[in-house]
Amino acid sequence: MAIQVRRVARALGAVVEGLDLRQELPESDIEQLGKLLVEHQVLFFRDQPVTPQQQARFAARFGTLHIHPIYPVLPELPEIMLIDTHPGFLPDNDNWHTDVTFSTTPPLAGILAAKQLPATGGDTLWSSSSALYESLSEPMKRFLEGLTAQHSVAKSFPAERWANDPATKARYERAVAKHPPVTHPVVRTHPVSGRKGLFVNEGFTTHIHELSPGESQAVLAFLFAQAGRPELTVRWNWKVNDIAFWDNRVTQHYAIADYLPERRTMHRATVNGDKPY
Template sequence: WHTDVTFNATPPLGAVLAARKLPEVGGDTLWASGTAAFAALSPALQTLLTGLTATHDFVHSFPLERFGTRPEDLARWEQTRRDHPPVSHPVIRTHPETGQKALFVNDGFTTRINELSQEESDALLPLLFQHFAKPEFTIRWRWQAGDVAFWDNRVTQHYATDDYRPAHRIMHRATIQGDVPF
Protein backbone atom coordinates (compact mmCIF):
# COMPACT_ATOMS: atom_id res chain seq x y z
CA TRP A 1 0.00 0.00 0.00
CA HIS A 2 1.25 3.47 -0.84
CA THR A 3 0.38 7.00 -1.83
CA ASP A 4 2.35 8.10 -4.87
CA VAL A 5 5.52 10.13 -4.48
CA THR A 6 4.94 11.42 -0.94
CA PHE A 7 8.72 11.77 -0.75
CA ASN A 8 8.27 15.05 -2.71
CA ALA A 9 7.41 18.34 -1.04
CA THR A 10 4.43 18.52 -3.41
CA PRO A 11 3.06 14.99 -3.88
CA PRO A 12 0.80 14.44 -6.90
CA LEU A 13 -2.80 15.64 -6.73
CA GLY A 14 -3.93 12.50 -8.50
CA ALA A 15 -3.35 10.06 -11.30
CA VAL A 16 -5.12 8.56 -14.28
CA LEU A 17 -4.49 4.93 -15.19
CA ALA A 18 -5.70 3.29 -18.40
CA ALA A 19 -5.74 -0.47 -18.96
CA ARG A 20 -4.17 -1.45 -22.30
CA LYS A 21 -3.23 -5.12 -21.89
CA LEU A 22 -4.49 -7.29 -19.07
CA PRO A 23 -3.81 -10.80 -17.86
CA GLU A 24 -6.66 -13.28 -18.09
CA VAL A 25 -6.67 -13.57 -14.30
CA GLY A 26 -5.59 -11.11 -11.61
CA GLY A 27 -3.98 -7.69 -11.75
CA ASP A 28 -6.68 -5.88 -9.77
CA THR A 29 -6.00 -2.54 -8.08
CA LEU A 30 -7.26 -1.64 -4.63
CA TRP A 31 -7.74 1.90 -3.28
CA ALA A 32 -8.21 2.89 0.37
CA SER A 33 -9.77 6.10 1.68
CA GLY A 34 -7.67 8.15 4.09
CA THR A 35 -10.77 10.19 4.88
CA ALA A 36 -12.70 7.09 6.00
CA ALA A 37 -9.63 5.79 7.86
CA PHE A 38 -9.28 9.07 9.79
CA ALA A 39 -13.00 9.22 10.61
CA ALA A 40 -12.89 5.69 12.04
CA LEU A 41 -10.06 6.46 14.47
CA SER A 42 -11.00 7.05 18.09
CA PRO A 43 -11.38 10.73 19.03
CA ALA A 44 -8.37 10.37 21.34
CA LEU A 45 -6.15 9.07 18.51
CA GLN A 46 -7.47 11.75 16.13
CA THR A 47 -6.49 14.39 18.69
CA LEU A 48 -3.05 12.85 19.25
CA LEU A 49 -2.26 12.67 15.53
CA THR A 50 -3.54 16.12 14.59
CA GLY A 51 -0.61 18.49 14.35
CA LEU A 52 2.02 15.76 14.13
CA THR A 53 4.29 15.41 11.11
CA ALA A 54 5.94 12.40 9.54
CA THR A 55 9.07 11.89 7.46
CA HIS A 56 8.61 10.51 3.94
CA ASP A 57 11.70 9.09 2.24
CA PHE A 58 12.08 7.60 -1.25
CA VAL A 59 14.83 5.24 -0.03
CA HIS A 60 12.22 3.33 1.99
CA SER A 61 10.75 1.87 -1.23
CA PHE A 62 13.72 2.38 -3.54
CA PRO A 63 16.79 1.05 -1.72
CA LEU A 64 20.10 1.08 -3.53
CA GLU A 65 19.93 -2.69 -4.13
CA ARG A 66 16.98 -2.20 -6.51
CA PHE A 67 19.02 0.04 -8.81
CA GLY A 68 21.85 -2.34 -9.68
CA THR A 69 25.51 -2.55 -8.86
CA ARG A 70 27.18 -0.86 -11.82
CA PRO A 71 28.90 2.49 -11.14
CA GLU A 72 26.41 4.33 -13.38
CA ASP A 73 23.53 2.76 -11.41
CA LEU A 74 25.04 3.97 -8.16
CA ALA A 75 25.58 7.45 -9.61
CA ARG A 76 21.95 7.61 -10.80
CA TRP A 77 20.67 6.49 -7.38
CA GLU A 78 22.88 9.00 -5.57
CA GLN A 79 21.64 11.81 -7.82
CA THR A 80 18.05 10.79 -7.19
CA ARG A 81 18.77 10.79 -3.46
CA ARG A 82 20.21 14.32 -3.68
CA ASP A 83 17.20 15.45 -5.74
CA HIS A 84 14.74 13.92 -3.25
CA PRO A 85 15.89 14.30 0.35
CA PRO A 86 13.43 13.20 3.05
CA VAL A 87 10.50 15.58 3.58
CA SER A 88 7.93 16.07 6.33
CA HIS A 89 4.17 16.12 5.82
CA PRO A 90 1.28 16.28 8.29
CA VAL A 91 0.14 12.91 9.60
CA ILE A 92 -3.42 14.20 9.20
CA ARG A 93 -3.92 16.09 5.97
CA THR A 94 -6.75 18.50 5.19
CA HIS A 95 -8.23 18.13 1.72
CA PRO A 96 -7.82 21.56 0.07
CA GLU A 97 -11.25 21.46 -1.60
CA THR A 98 -13.52 19.55 0.78
CA GLY A 99 -11.87 20.55 4.06
CA GLN A 100 -12.12 16.93 5.24
CA LYS A 101 -9.33 15.42 7.32
CA ALA A 102 -7.50 12.34 6.07
CA LEU A 103 -4.81 10.05 7.35
CA PHE A 104 -1.67 10.81 5.31
CA VAL A 105 0.96 8.16 6.06
CA ASN A 106 1.87 5.17 3.93
CA ASP A 107 4.03 2.09 4.23
CA GLY A 108 5.76 2.89 0.95
CA PHE A 109 7.46 6.11 2.03
CA THR A 110 6.62 7.12 5.63
CA THR A 111 9.52 6.28 7.92
CA ARG A 112 8.72 7.95 11.24
CA ILE A 113 6.45 10.31 13.14
CA ASN A 114 8.75 13.20 13.93
CA GLU A 115 7.38 14.41 17.27
CA LEU A 116 7.38 10.94 18.85
CA SER A 117 10.29 8.90 20.11
CA GLN A 118 11.60 6.33 17.64
CA GLU A 119 10.08 3.57 19.78
CA GLU A 120 6.65 5.26 19.85
CA SER A 121 6.77 5.96 16.12
CA ASP A 122 7.82 2.38 15.36
CA ALA A 123 4.82 1.12 17.36
CA LEU A 124 2.24 3.56 15.97
CA LEU A 125 3.06 3.62 12.26
CA PRO A 126 2.37 -0.09 11.63
CA LEU A 127 -0.97 0.30 13.41
CA LEU A 128 -1.85 3.25 11.14
CA PHE A 129 -0.73 1.40 8.00
CA GLN A 130 -2.85 -1.62 8.95
CA HIS A 131 -5.81 0.57 9.88
CA PHE A 132 -5.69 2.46 6.56
CA ALA A 133 -5.92 -0.78 4.56
CA LYS A 134 -8.95 -2.25 6.38
CA PRO A 135 -11.43 -3.71 3.90
CA GLU A 136 -14.19 -1.32 5.02
CA PHE A 137 -12.12 1.62 3.71
CA THR A 138 -11.22 0.00 0.38
CA ILE A 139 -12.54 -0.76 -3.06
CA ARG A 140 -11.15 -3.35 -5.48
CA TRP A 141 -11.16 -2.67 -9.21
CA ARG A 142 -11.18 -5.66 -11.55
CA TRP A 143 -9.74 -4.18 -14.70
CA GLN A 144 -11.23 -4.69 -18.14
CA ALA A 145 -9.51 -3.61 -21.35
CA GLY A 146 -10.12 0.09 -21.95
CA ASP A 147 -10.94 0.92 -18.32
CA VAL A 148 -9.69 4.28 -17.08
CA ALA A 149 -9.36 5.09 -13.37
CA PHE A 150 -8.73 8.45 -11.73
CA TRP A 151 -7.86 8.80 -8.05
CA ASP A 152 -7.23 11.63 -5.65
CA ASN A 153 -3.71 10.91 -4.44
CA ARG A 154 -4.10 13.45 -1.63
CA VAL A 155 -6.45 11.23 0.38
CA THR A 156 -6.00 7.67 -0.89
CA GLN A 157 -3.55 4.83 -1.00
CA HIS A 158 -3.48 2.11 -3.61
CA TYR A 159 -2.20 -1.41 -4.02
CA ALA A 160 -1.68 -3.23 -7.31
CA THR A 161 -2.07 -6.97 -6.81
CA ASP A 162 0.85 -8.94 -8.21
CA ASP A 163 -1.05 -12.18 -8.74
CA TYR A 164 -0.89 -12.62 -12.52
CA ARG A 165 2.68 -13.61 -13.32
CA PRO A 166 4.03 -14.79 -15.71
CA ALA A 167 1.34 -12.96 -17.70
CA HIS A 168 1.76 -9.24 -18.38
CA ARG A 169 -0.24 -6.15 -17.58
CA ILE A 170 0.29 -2.94 -19.56
CA MET A 171 -1.14 0.25 -18.10
CA HIS A 172 -0.75 3.83 -19.33
CA ARG A 173 -0.51 6.43 -16.62
CA ALA A 174 -0.59 10.19 -16.24
CA THR A 175 0.25 11.89 -12.96
CA ILE A 176 -1.21 15.29 -12.03
CA GLN A 177 0.98 17.78 -10.18
CA GLY A 178 -0.01 18.49 -6.60
CA ASP A 179 0.49 20.99 -3.83
CA VAL A 180 2.04 21.17 -0.37
CA PRO A 181 -0.02 19.10 2.10
CA PHE A 182 -1.50 20.96 5.08
Protein backbone atom coordinates in the same frame (compact mmCIF):
# COMPACT_ATOMS: atom_id res chain seq x y z
CA MET B 1 -24.29 12.88 -23.76
CA ALA B 2 -24.65 13.63 -20.09
CA ILE B 3 -22.14 12.22 -17.61
CA GLN B 4 -23.51 9.30 -15.57
CA VAL B 5 -22.03 8.39 -12.21
CA ARG B 6 -22.50 5.14 -10.30
CA ARG B 7 -21.02 4.69 -6.86
CA VAL B 8 -19.26 1.31 -6.50
CA ALA B 9 -18.24 1.09 -2.85
CA ARG B 10 -19.30 2.75 0.38
CA ALA B 11 -16.00 4.41 1.27
CA LEU B 12 -14.88 5.60 -2.18
CA GLY B 13 -15.08 4.92 -5.90
CA ALA B 14 -17.47 5.65 -8.74
CA VAL B 15 -17.80 4.55 -12.36
CA VAL B 16 -18.20 7.46 -14.76
CA GLU B 17 -19.90 6.93 -18.14
CA GLY B 18 -20.74 9.15 -21.07
CA LEU B 19 -17.29 10.59 -21.82
CA ASP B 20 -14.69 9.88 -24.48
CA LEU B 21 -11.39 10.79 -22.88
CA ARG B 22 -9.64 10.73 -26.27
CA GLN B 23 -11.42 13.96 -27.15
CA GLU B 24 -10.56 17.47 -26.04
CA LEU B 25 -13.34 17.85 -23.44
CA PRO B 26 -15.16 21.13 -22.81
CA GLU B 27 -14.18 23.00 -19.66
CA SER B 28 -17.59 22.21 -18.13
CA ASP B 29 -16.80 18.46 -18.27
CA ILE B 30 -13.36 19.01 -16.72
CA GLU B 31 -14.92 21.05 -13.90
CA GLN B 32 -17.51 18.35 -13.28
CA LEU B 33 -14.83 15.64 -13.23
CA GLY B 34 -12.78 17.69 -10.77
CA LYS B 35 -15.80 17.86 -8.45
CA LEU B 36 -16.56 14.15 -8.89
CA LEU B 37 -12.94 13.32 -8.07
CA VAL B 38 -13.14 15.17 -4.76
CA GLU B 39 -16.51 13.59 -3.96
CA HIS B 40 -15.68 9.97 -4.90
CA GLN B 41 -11.85 9.97 -4.50
CA VAL B 42 -11.36 7.49 -7.35
CA LEU B 43 -13.18 7.51 -10.68
CA PHE B 44 -13.25 4.58 -13.09
CA PHE B 45 -13.85 4.81 -16.84
CA ARG B 46 -14.40 1.84 -19.18
CA ASP B 47 -13.51 1.57 -22.89
CA GLN B 48 -11.04 4.45 -23.17
CA PRO B 49 -8.42 3.39 -25.74
CA VAL B 50 -6.35 6.55 -25.28
CA THR B 51 -2.95 7.06 -26.85
CA PRO B 52 -0.21 8.23 -24.47
CA GLN B 53 -0.58 11.73 -25.96
CA GLN B 54 -4.34 11.76 -25.33
CA GLN B 55 -3.84 10.49 -21.77
CA ALA B 56 -1.26 13.21 -21.05
CA ARG B 57 -3.49 15.86 -22.62
CA PHE B 58 -6.45 14.80 -20.48
CA ALA B 59 -4.29 14.75 -17.32
CA ALA B 60 -2.86 18.20 -18.11
CA ARG B 61 -6.35 19.71 -17.88
CA PHE B 62 -6.08 19.23 -14.10
CA GLY B 63 -2.59 20.68 -13.57
CA THR B 64 1.01 20.39 -14.62
CA LEU B 65 2.34 16.87 -15.09
CA HIS B 66 4.91 15.11 -12.97
CA ILE B 67 7.77 13.15 -14.49
CA HIS B 68 8.79 10.24 -12.30
CA PRO B 69 12.48 10.51 -11.36
CA ILE B 70 13.09 6.74 -10.95
CA TYR B 71 10.36 4.63 -12.56
CA PRO B 72 10.58 3.93 -16.33
CA VAL B 73 8.82 6.49 -18.52
CA LEU B 74 7.96 6.47 -22.22
CA PRO B 75 11.07 7.80 -24.02
CA GLU B 76 8.95 9.84 -26.45
CA LEU B 77 6.65 11.18 -23.71
CA PRO B 78 8.23 11.14 -20.23
CA GLU B 79 5.00 12.44 -18.65
CA ILE B 80 3.70 8.89 -19.11
CA MET B 81 5.13 6.44 -16.61
CA LEU B 82 5.37 2.85 -17.79
CA ILE B 83 4.50 0.05 -15.36
CA ASP B 84 5.31 -2.97 -17.49
CA THR B 85 5.64 -5.89 -15.10
CA HIS B 86 6.67 -9.47 -15.93
CA PRO B 87 9.28 -11.97 -14.67
CA GLY B 88 12.05 -9.66 -15.95
CA PHE B 89 10.66 -6.54 -14.21
CA LEU B 90 8.90 -7.55 -11.04
CA PRO B 91 5.94 -5.62 -9.68
CA ASP B 92 6.74 -3.50 -6.61
CA ASN B 93 3.40 -1.74 -6.03
CA ASP B 94 1.90 -4.54 -3.95
CA ASN B 95 1.96 -2.45 -0.79
CA TRP B 96 -0.31 0.33 0.46
CA HIS B 97 1.05 3.66 -0.64
CA THR B 98 0.25 7.16 -1.78
CA ASP B 99 2.29 8.17 -4.82
CA VAL B 100 5.41 10.30 -4.53
CA THR B 101 4.95 11.45 -0.92
CA PHE B 102 8.76 11.69 -0.86
CA SER B 103 8.22 15.05 -2.59
CA THR B 104 7.49 18.32 -0.73
CA THR B 105 4.49 18.67 -3.09
CA PRO B 106 3.08 15.15 -3.70
CA PRO B 107 0.81 14.62 -6.71
CA LEU B 108 -2.79 15.78 -6.73
CA ALA B 109 -3.88 12.83 -8.86
CA GLY B 110 -2.86 9.74 -10.75
CA ILE B 111 -4.48 8.66 -14.01
CA LEU B 112 -3.78 5.02 -14.81
CA ALA B 113 -4.66 3.27 -18.08
CA ALA B 114 -4.68 -0.52 -18.51
CA LYS B 115 -2.88 -1.59 -21.70
CA GLN B 116 -2.16 -5.29 -21.29
CA LEU B 117 -3.59 -7.54 -18.59
CA PRO B 118 -3.16 -11.06 -17.29
CA ALA B 119 -6.04 -13.51 -17.86
CA THR B 120 -6.86 -13.26 -14.16
CA GLY B 121 -5.51 -11.26 -11.25
CA GLY B 122 -3.78 -7.90 -11.25
CA ASP B 123 -6.62 -6.03 -9.51
CA THR B 124 -5.87 -2.72 -7.79
CA LEU B 125 -7.36 -1.51 -4.51
CA TRP B 126 -7.79 2.05 -3.29
CA SER B 127 -8.37 3.03 0.33
CA SER B 128 -9.95 6.24 1.56
CA SER B 129 -7.67 8.15 3.92
CA SER B 130 -10.53 10.40 5.03
CA ALA B 131 -12.74 7.40 5.86
CA LEU B 132 -9.77 5.93 7.70
CA TYR B 133 -9.26 9.11 9.75
CA GLU B 134 -12.98 9.39 10.48
CA SER B 135 -13.03 5.78 11.73
CA LEU B 136 -10.49 6.53 14.47
CA SER B 137 -11.57 7.26 18.03
CA GLU B 138 -11.69 10.89 19.17
CA PRO B 139 -8.72 10.43 21.57
CA MET B 140 -6.68 8.90 18.71
CA LYS B 141 -7.59 11.78 16.39
CA ARG B 142 -6.52 14.29 19.04
CA PHE B 143 -3.26 12.39 19.57
CA LEU B 144 -2.39 12.45 15.85
CA GLU B 145 -3.39 16.07 15.26
CA GLY B 146 -0.28 18.25 14.96
CA LEU B 147 2.18 15.36 14.57
CA THR B 148 4.52 15.31 11.57
CA ALA B 149 6.17 12.40 9.77
CA GLN B 150 9.17 11.83 7.57
CA HIS B 151 8.77 10.36 4.07
CA SER B 152 11.73 8.89 2.25
CA VAL B 153 12.14 7.86 -1.39
CA ALA B 154 14.51 5.02 -0.48
CA LYS B 155 11.85 3.15 1.50
CA SER B 156 9.93 2.12 -1.65
CA PHE B 157 12.81 2.46 -4.09
CA PRO B 158 15.70 0.44 -2.62
CA ALA B 159 19.06 1.03 -4.33
CA GLU B 160 19.51 -2.69 -5.23
CA ARG B 161 16.48 -2.71 -7.51
CA TRP B 162 17.66 0.28 -9.53
CA ALA B 163 21.28 -0.74 -10.04
CA ASN B 164 20.85 -3.13 -13.00
CA ASP B 165 22.56 -1.01 -15.58
CA PRO B 166 24.71 2.14 -15.35
CA ALA B 167 22.09 4.50 -16.83
CA THR B 168 19.33 3.31 -14.45
CA LYS B 169 21.73 3.49 -11.50
CA ALA B 170 22.86 7.03 -12.39
CA ARG B 171 19.25 8.19 -12.78
CA TYR B 172 18.38 6.60 -9.42
CA GLU B 173 21.31 8.26 -7.67
CA ARG B 174 20.38 11.66 -9.10
CA ALA B 175 16.79 11.17 -7.90
CA VAL B 176 17.83 10.22 -4.38
CA ALA B 177 20.25 13.18 -4.20
CA LYS B 178 17.50 15.51 -5.41
CA HIS B 179 14.92 14.15 -2.95
CA PRO B 180 16.18 14.24 0.63
CA PRO B 181 13.58 13.03 3.16
CA VAL B 182 10.64 15.39 3.61
CA THR B 183 8.19 16.12 6.42
CA HIS B 184 4.40 16.12 6.06
CA PRO B 185 1.59 16.45 8.60
CA VAL B 186 0.24 13.09 9.83
CA VAL B 187 -3.30 14.43 9.42
CA ARG B 188 -3.85 16.34 6.20
CA THR B 189 -6.70 18.71 5.38
CA HIS B 190 -8.03 18.28 1.84
CA PRO B 191 -7.59 21.67 0.15
CA VAL B 192 -10.95 21.47 -1.64
CA SER B 193 -13.30 19.45 0.59
CA GLY B 194 -11.77 20.54 3.92
CA ARG B 195 -12.09 16.89 5.02
CA LYS B 196 -9.26 15.56 7.16
CA GLY B 197 -7.42 12.45 6.11
CA LEU B 198 -4.58 10.36 7.42
CA PHE B 199 -1.44 11.18 5.43
CA VAL B 200 1.07 8.48 6.35
CA ASN B 201 1.66 5.47 4.12
CA GLU B 202 3.67 2.29 4.41
CA GLY B 203 5.38 2.95 1.08
CA PHE B 204 7.27 6.06 2.06
CA THR B 205 6.66 7.07 5.69
CA THR B 206 9.63 6.24 7.92
CA HIS B 207 8.85 7.77 11.31
CA ILE B 208 6.82 10.28 13.28
CA HIS B 209 9.20 13.02 14.41
CA GLU B 210 7.61 13.87 17.75
CA LEU B 211 7.57 10.27 19.06
CA SER B 212 10.35 8.04 20.35
CA PRO B 213 11.52 5.40 17.81
CA GLY B 214 9.54 2.65 19.56
CA GLU B 215 6.40 4.74 19.86
CA SER B 216 6.66 5.81 16.23
CA GLN B 217 7.06 2.23 15.05
CA ALA B 218 4.05 1.02 17.04
CA VAL B 219 1.78 3.89 16.04
CA LEU B 220 2.76 3.67 12.36
CA ALA B 221 2.28 -0.12 12.34
CA PHE B 222 -1.26 0.42 13.63
CA LEU B 223 -2.00 3.19 11.12
CA PHE B 224 -0.48 1.32 8.16
CA ALA B 225 -2.62 -1.72 8.94
CA GLN B 226 -5.82 0.36 8.85
CA ALA B 227 -5.51 1.17 5.12
CA GLY B 228 -6.32 -2.43 4.18
CA ARG B 229 -9.55 -2.70 6.16
CA PRO B 230 -12.05 -3.84 3.52
CA GLU B 231 -14.64 -1.27 4.65
CA LEU B 232 -12.27 1.53 3.64
CA THR B 233 -11.47 0.19 0.18
CA VAL B 234 -12.68 -0.34 -3.35
CA ARG B 235 -11.22 -3.09 -5.52
CA TRP B 236 -11.04 -2.71 -9.28
CA ASN B 237 -10.94 -5.67 -11.67
CA TRP B 238 -9.36 -4.18 -14.78
CA LYS B 239 -10.35 -4.61 -18.40
CA VAL B 240 -8.02 -3.40 -21.14
CA ASN B 241 -8.64 0.33 -21.84
CA ASP B 242 -10.02 1.03 -18.37
CA ILE B 243 -8.80 4.20 -16.73
CA ALA B 244 -8.66 4.92 -13.01
CA PHE B 245 -8.34 8.55 -11.88
CA TRP B 246 -7.62 8.97 -8.17
CA ASP B 247 -7.25 11.84 -5.76
CA ASN B 248 -3.76 11.17 -4.44
CA ARG B 249 -4.27 13.68 -1.60
CA VAL B 250 -6.76 11.46 0.20
CA THR B 251 -6.20 7.86 -0.94
CA GLN B 252 -3.72 5.03 -0.84
CA HIS B 253 -3.61 2.18 -3.34
CA TYR B 254 -2.28 -1.37 -3.63
CA ALA B 255 -1.65 -3.23 -6.89
CA ILE B 256 -2.08 -6.97 -6.34
CA ALA B 257 0.92 -8.88 -7.75
CA ASP B 258 -0.71 -12.29 -8.24
CA TYR B 259 -0.30 -12.75 -12.01
CA LEU B 260 3.34 -13.68 -12.70
CA PRO B 261 4.64 -15.07 -15.00
CA GLU B 262 1.97 -13.26 -17.02
CA ARG B 263 2.59 -9.70 -18.12
CA ARG B 264 0.67 -6.58 -17.10
CA THR B 265 1.26 -3.17 -18.68
CA MET B 266 -0.13 0.13 -17.40
CA HIS B 267 0.46 3.77 -18.35
CA ARG B 268 0.26 6.45 -15.66
CA ALA B 269 -0.03 10.20 -15.98
CA THR B 270 0.50 12.10 -12.75
CA VAL B 271 -0.83 15.57 -11.93
CA ASN B 272 1.35 17.74 -9.68
CA GLY B 273 -0.07 18.82 -6.34
CA ASP B 274 0.51 21.30 -3.54
CA LYS B 275 2.24 21.25 -0.19
CA PRO B 276 0.12 19.30 2.31
CA TYR B 277 -1.21 21.09 5.41
